[in-house]
Amino acid sequence: MVSRRNFFAGAAAMVGAGLVSRVGAASLPEAVVATGPGTQAPLAPNTGRPYNPVVTLNGWSLPWRMNRGVKEFHLVAEPVVREIAPGMKANLWGYNGQSPGPTIEVVEGDQVRIFVTNRLPENTSIHWHGQRLPNGMDGVTGLTQPGIPPGKTFVYEFVAKRAGTFMYHPHGDEMVQMAMGMMGSWVTHPKNPDVMRVDRDFVLLLAAYDIEPGSFVPKVNTMLDFNLWTMNSRVFPGVDSMNVRQGDKVRMRIGNLTMTNHPMHIHGHEFVVAGTDGGWIRPEARWPEVVADIGVGQMRALEFVADEPGDWAFHCHKSHHTMNAMGHNVPTMIGVSQQGIAEKINKLIPDYMAMGEKGGSMGGMEMPLPENTLPMMSGDGPFGGIEMGGMMTLIKVRRDQKPGDYSDPGWYRHPKGTVAYEWTGEAPAASKAPGDDAAKPGVELKARRPQGHDHH
Numbered sequence: 001m002v003s004r005r006n007f008f009a010g011a012a013a014m015v016g017a018g019l020v021s022r023v024g025a026a027s028l029p030e031a032v033v034a035t036g037p038g039t040q041a042p043l044a045p046n047t048g049r050p051y052n053p054v055v056t057l058n059g060w061s062l063p064w065r066m067n068r069g070v071k072e073f074h075l076v077a078e079p080v081v082r083e084i085a086p087g088m089k090a091n092l093w094g095y096n097g098q099s100p101g102p103t104i105e106v107v108e109g110d111q112v113r114i115f116v117t118n119r120l121p122e123n124t125s126i127h128w129h130g131q132r133l134p135n136g137m138d139g140v141t142g143l144t145q146p147g148i149p150p151g152k153t154f155v156y157e158f159v160a161k162r163a164g165t166f167m168y169h170p171h172g173d174e175m176v177q178m179a180m181g182m183m184g185s186w187v188t189h190p191k192n193p194d195v196m197r198v199d200r201d202f203v204l205l206l207a208a209y210d211i212e213p214g215s216f217v218p219k220v221n222t223m224l225d226f227n228l229w230t231m232n233s234r235v236f237p238g239v240d241s242m243n244v245r246q247g248d249k250v251r252m253r254i255g256n257l258t259m260t261n262h263p264m265h266i267h268g269h270e271f272v273v274a275g276t277d278g279g280w281i282r283p284e285a286r287w288p289e290v291v292a293d294i295g296v297g298q299m300r301a302l303e304f305v306a307d308e309p310g311d312w313a314f315h316c317h318k319s320h321h322t323m324n325a326m327g328h329n330v331p332t333m334i335g336v337s338q339q340g341i342a343e344k345i346n347k348l349i350p351d352y353m354a355m356g357e358k359g360g361s362m363g364g365m366e367m368p369l370p371e372n373t374l375p376m377m378s379g380d381g382p383f384g385g386i387e388m389g390g391m392m393t394l395i396k397v398r399r400d401q402k403p404g405d406y407s408d409p410g411w412y413r414h415p416k417g418t419v420a421y422e423w424t425g426e427a428p429a430a431s432k433a434p435g436d437d438a439a440k441p442g443v444e445l446k447a448r449r450p451q452g453h454d455h456h
């Protein structure tokens, strides 16, 4: 749990004696840590200017202290243990006890000071992706500053000039450090809290990891073949649902810090792309979509009115990205009868299991898994196994979800007669695609040529 109340309690645990003596206890704001992977309630501002706080799925926002008109935050770069989903933990690097790090929320025009303490075994830095700031605060190791050595604290200070959604991540050994989970979101709220006001404002950071089944540490040299496609370093069914009230105006701010694009798809609704990392899009320039491609290093703010009650999937449309860790070097066996083969192989290899003859559906299949890994497709739904994992979550729209209530309302109760059902009567005649002859070479053109027209 994170709250203003334990702000100071968290500090004692985080700020080591060596650090305190070097910097001076009075000058360093407390480094609040999150202890669990649950979604924290919005952090309502109790100092500074008002704003409508966001909710970071399976994450939290970093408390600050006000010091003579400056908002002071303290980020600690350090090794963390992240539960990817129940049943699997990963040894990552992150900030303040979690990967991704806490979301930082400020208001347009705020003077911001961020203390960054490095508890990693190597240099780091933080780049404030998308922000207007003095060049020397841009966080590019070697170019705009020396790397922050292990054990040291650096200070970044700038005015949050532009409202919008941004990200932060290291710019120094970034292939390793981002593969290990070092990243976070940043929201600069508009000066006027009524500008672009929404009822629910969610923050998601897309990250990818390559963690072999049974191991705990990501392979940091992987370029494309990742096996864990995550939302805020969680995979479905470990990603919390976005629980909203019917009629709510909902915003999802989604950043992509993986090495490929993610076409994010909403079910049952249309959204508009309302903002990019470059700024907000004028309302008259927005167009409706049900899929928004989020490129590498990009952020998109997607907005929609949640007017259809139900449990709606929201996921990356790349089908490999809605699966969890498993080998992809498995031959396709659809249509290949393996009857009897398993028994013969079982005499040699007792654990052998024939797979894939009728497709890959394994929702009801109990497979022994190595320790610390997840089923490829998982999640128990009200109608059986949800055969998806990875970069996927649910949007739960309910008429009776109270404003400000983010708790999970459970599964949707469908009105009678609104669920796909089995037909038990006589099957209607099934039409076939026309022109069976057309499949034969040489026949198609003749058969399809319009009568009376002689082409060249």
Ligand SMILES: [Cu+2]
Pocket: 229, 261, 262, 263, 316, 317, 318, 321, 391
């Ligand atoms: Cu994807």
